[in-house]
Amino acid sequence: MSVENWAALAVSVTTLMGALAVGVRHLVKYYLAELKPNGGSSIKDKVADIDNKVDKLEARIDEIYKFLIK
Helix, strand or coil: CCHHHHHHHHHHHHHHHHHHHHHHHHHHHHHHHHCCCCCCCCHHHHHHHHHHHHHHHHHHHHHHHHHHHC
16 A cells, blocks of 8 residues: 555544544533433433422322321
8 A cells, every 4th residue: 555545544544533532422412411400301300300209109108108007
């Protein structure tokens, strides 16, 4: 292979690696954004909402259980 071919190969590989790095960076930013609360539409907000509902249901079940025991 000539010097030009090696240079072209090096540029091609570098370009592909750069594109891959940018793609991975974009995906990481996207998924990390889903883990931060943002007012209702993130995964973190949904999990917190479900957790609050479970706590309320546990409190109701405890009240019903205490009522039935008496």
